[in-house]
Amino acid sequence: MMNSYVIDRRLNGKNKSAVNRRRFLERYKKHIKRAVNDAVNKRSITDMEHGESISIPSEDIREPSFGHGQGGRRTIVNPGNKEFVSGDRIAKPQGGSGQGGGDGQASDSGEGMDDFTFSITQDEFLEFLFEDLELPNLVRKDLKSMDDFVYRHAGYTNTGVPAKINVVRSLKNAHARRIALSGKSRRRLKEVIRLLAEEEEKDSALRSTALIDELLEEKLKLETKIGRLPFIDDFDLRYNLSAKEPMPSNAAVMFCLMDVSGSMTQATKDIAKRFFLLLYMFLRRNYEKIDVVFIRHHTSAKEVDEEEFFYSRETGGTIVSSALRMMDDIVRERYPTSAWNIYAAQASDGDNWNDDSPICQKLLEQSILPSVQYFSYIEITPRDHQALWHAYENVQASFPNQFAMEQIVDQGDIYPVFRQLFQRKVT
Template identity: 50%
Template sequence: MKNFIDRRLNPKDKSLGNRRRFLRRVRGQVKASVDDAIRNRKIADVDRGDKVGVPADGIREPRFRYEPGSGRVERVLPGNKQFGVGDRIRKPPQQGGGGAGKQGSNDGEGEDEFAFVLSREEFLDIFFEDLELPDLIKHTMKEMKTFKPRRAGYSVTGSPSNLAVTNTMKNAMGRRIALRRPSNAEVAALKEELFKLEKKSEPSAADRKRMKALREEIEEKNRRRAAIPYIDPLDVRFKMFDKEPQPNANAVMFCLMDVSASMGEREKDLAKRFFVLLHLFLTRRYDKIELVFIRHTHNAQEVDEDTFFHSRETGGTVVSTALEEMRKIIDARYPASDWNIYAAQASDGDNFPGDSDRCLAFMREAIMPLVQYFAYIEIIDEAEAEFLLSDETGVELWTTYKKLTADWGNFAMKRISRPADIYPVFRELFARNARESAHA
């Protein structure tokens, strides 16, 4: 009549498919709020999932229903304290209505929001969609940490696939010897002897006695064999594995940005996406990443993230100051032997006349030998992007940096005017890393 079933180990997340369908439906609004998150969050927090509100309009589930409060309303309410028949009660203000007491049923202006929480995965999906990353890279970047299983001795519990056969058998044998379990051979020898005696046509008295003794002995041995199992659950051993995190070195990421007046909101937003993407990429490879923000006008200084993105400076533009500042910080805090150094620079391409040569020289001598990767993006107008087609021409800093690409494989540069342009900057980097890990 009854049946208990333990379903706790059944897969959960049965609703995942429906959740995905729902997100597809509200994609537009969710994207807007993801963009918002990128603008407002710290680089290292960007990939955290978070609450998102979307207007309930596209996801209403309409039904034919009565307008609350329309027509004649008749209701029974509990908890009468002072009313008598004929008393009049003023209707509560039109909202929850004297009617059905459901919220969200008010039409007209009532644009209630539907709020929910995006998971980290979903958040990244939408973020990546914007950057037009290929699937393979999206996938690898979402992996949080990699662990390698490492043998860590034996245990008495485990899954059958990890059964340590040799150890199990060794234990079984030891136990059998210790408990003196008769072996097959022993029994067989006794049986043999008995058989021989039984074959005698005229057994002597001694033979008979011997036969009786043999039978008893065989019986006793068989009893012992049955009582002492060949393999007991006590003998079973499993290989144990520890999950060992992959050894990961530390990394530091330098964010360099021109903050002179020519860098507006749009430019800073694009720059931020660029930094976020590099950071996401680095989180995949390194356990610990430090972020250093260097902003510059005609002089450079290290600032915190908030100042970096939100405060404005006025002044000229001397790029080399930022590079020098970076070198100074590297020398002081991040020796290249202990740290993997990554740098990302964003600018609108302006530089003080004559400074570019200085930059070039400094990069060659002092920066590029130390860093794993240096990415430079020049943020331009969409209108500009249409005629700046050739990589060869460009403003001063661009042409100068161009010369670096030939010598340094770990230097990448790109003009961007839309978020989708950002990814190609990293294409090389990803390709290289994919090759490296394939070798490893």
């Protein structure tokens, strides 16, 4: 029984084996994930799209090796030298005299790091950063529109532009045409050549000069006739035909709602911005075609672009329901539930007009959650929860699979909370 082995020898841009790099990353996945998680705490979120330098503990990169023990005899061939001649015995190096490659510095933590480090790319960094995360409850909906198309090979055509000529198919057609048009002449030419050879092999007394001249003349006519056929003709040309086909995809939209009222300190706003930036990178990585709607609110709500959402400053009171109403209106106007997967994330410090919190609960339960796949709420505050949190707890009890809420106290909570909100559900 024979076994077949397929070896991937494709090279990446730096002339290194891509398959070997992937195997290496899988082998040291534990250390890479630890380094990526540490980078989240050390870096700013806006710096997340860069690579990272990874160090591997020396105990994990040791490989089995063979060495020579004490005693024994071995034969080797050395280059010419001035000290030894054939037959001399060379003493072995004394044990323990080797020179190590470490820096000789002790570690007070009981565990050292090897000098070996390597870098992971931006895509690899984001891959490990967002591993096991997904937008929950993503379902396939009808396509909103056929805006995305892909060109696929759909055979050949007789007309086209020179750039799309299929050389192999054109040459095959030309060869077939020449065979078809000159087949009879070629068969006759072979026959004439055979008769001519037989006639020339006869003795001079039996050889017919008139027949030889006749055969030579016919041979010349046949070769001329065959030679007139063009090597390739316009009729032979074939062009690659590409058909434009719609590319099926999921239509998804993510609503980002943030409180920018006077109760939101600059530190609180910064944490909210970092959470949404992390969320935005996650969405962009997982979905090439996804709409993101930014809504800021204080006493009134406003749909803004990304720049204004993250960096403009506003003051005022807090009426959270204004943002929820605007989101509901935008969904009804631009994102029909039959065609879109709708997600929402809301950031707030928990302050709200007390009479408005029950309105928020009613809007979520009756209008928004029946239309969305997932709604996540983060409350950025070290204080005790207020009326808005308790109203949202009632919402979570009614919609446990569609609504999630977490508290963030400082910047160190951003990434763990993000993973908790968007972790992949086991089905």
